[in-house]
Amino acid sequence: MVSLKKLSEKEELLAPGHRLCAGCGASIIVRQVLLAAEDPVVIANATGCLEVATTIYPYTAWRVPWIHSAFENAAATIAGVETMYQVKKRKGEITRDIKFLAFGGDGGTYDIGIQALSGALERGHDILYICYNNGAYMNTGIQRSSATPKGASTTTSPAGKVIPGKRRFPKDLTAIVAAHNIPYCGQTSPSFYNDLIGKVQKALSAEGPTFLNIISPCPRGWRHETDQSIAMAEEAVTCCFWPLYEVENGEWRLTGYSKQIAEGKKEKTSVIDWMRKQGRFRHLFTDARKPFLDSIQEEVEREWENLKKRCGY
């Protein structure tokens, strides 16, 4: 268990005055991640909401060394910095321990940055890559990404008479990352800060490449009130759309609330109820779209059952 009192004594490394929207999940995630880190960190950031809104020139919200180069190469950038560090350490020019992190949104991770990510994972760099996943290109005005949930209306998967929003399910990036056989990866949610902080600390103490996929509510793109962000990220977990789990040296394990659901200690909620609270799914609640809506619930069930099996249930 994380002691909030202890954590609150640490320096705030993401300064206020950044221009992420009110209620944005990304800054909650970054704050929790930076509070979890015990060593100094260096960060690379892919293009996206977080990058743009935290570093509007000539301002920066980061109180740690931070680099932005392009949309697609946060993983390659941090891999290069980490390599330089290893060389300097070997030569005795740096003696202290430093951790290397990259942040990318789902656009910069699932789509545009997947090649750089896959390369860095395979080469074995000692980095932690964090995807703050809000399920669309929010920064440019809500375009669908390969992380956008099925049925969500975006400007490039607009709901209308014919199109029911995005027609495809999001790809399972966490499983794709796990297939690189890295020491540690997993999924978490800022609503369960114990789970999130525990996983960041585990990832940072592992040697080699690690990855966390973190669900990040976006009041603008998900179309919910700004005060609902934490509730939305929580219900995503309780309805099993976003299960909490980790893969450590090839061993799949459910954690926290998801583990309790699998063990019958907590109630699983309905995906459709979670969707009903978000305007991006509003168009699905008609009689004609009921079969489509049901197919989403079924798919989430199937994925959840598969995950349970992988985790030994």
Add this chain to the structure above:
Amino acid sequence: MKEKGWKECLWGGLIVDAGNSVLYKTGDWRSQKPIRDEKKCTDCLQCWIMCPDAAIKVKDGKVVGIDYDYCKGCGICSKVCPFDAIEMKEEGEQ
């Protein structure tokens, strides 16, 4: 902050004053204002860990106030508080 001409910008777009975003006050975005009731608050710090803008001020493990210079009024603190100690009020009402 005075805007810089391109000749005054550092090479590579470097910003060397880490955390200088504090010079930009986001508090004027707010239309709803969180008001905390000290008597109800148990200093559990749930609001602090969930605030997107680091606007819950904590000292020695206790909440000492809300930083209205930066609070954007999202209302998350009010929703996550297990003790109903934070109420959102229309800005300018109090």
